[in-house]
Amino acid sequence: MFAVVDESSRRHRVHFSGQLPIIETDLDKWGVWVEQQAADVGRLGIALALRWDESEVLVAPGDAPTGVELVGPSIEVDVGSRIRERVSHKARQVESAPAAWLWVENHGAVDLLSPVASASLPDQLDAYRALLFDAAAATASVQGLTFSSAGRRRWPPVTPEHVVTGVNRAAVHPVPLDRARTTYHLPGVDGPVSSVMWRLVEQDSTWLDVALMKLGSPSVAKLVKTA
Structure with missing residues (x-):
């Protein structure tokens, strides 16, 4: 269904x-x-x-x-089981590695069709932690998990939002051109690996402009304005 x-x-x-x-x-x-x-x-x-x-x-x-x-009768089960199984599958793929971090993209924004999408960002963070972390942590080599939306269209751009619950973090921020990305950062422990992975999340909305600047090109906003 x-x-x-x-x-x-x-x-x-x-x-x-x-x-x-x-x-x-x-x-x-x-x-x-x-x-x-x-x-x-x-x-x-x-x-x-x-x-x-x-x-x-x-x-x-x-x-x-x-x-x-x-x-409906199957929405919560379908969404939760599909995402959790995907995380479990990715965790099994890296079970022989000495250390690993999982990054899972939610293409199609599946969760927007479930009640959790209308919850506050802290509540969403807690819900995804409860749903996904054990599936990842069942593999000893996995040090944490990033679960991120593919980026839904939003105009005007969203106001960035950032919440912290213990070692867990979540962020909503705009990305070029008219997208909004929501990311949940679920570490096992708050160590160097977790810090590096969270830095990637923080830089997601600016990396393209930085890359363009290094190439001597204008920012995305300027390119769009002059197109």
């Missing part, structure tokens, strides 16, 4: 909100119908309310705004 929503969102540049149907729904028939409706929304630029049994899902153009929720 979630895979249909996820793929349709990306394919047609739409977002979903509301209540998913019960788990016993004929998913093949429902999936074909939802895909057709999402295509119409993306093509026409209008929102449609999709009723199925006793549930209703709103499909609207563009990225999901803050606070939008899609709830």
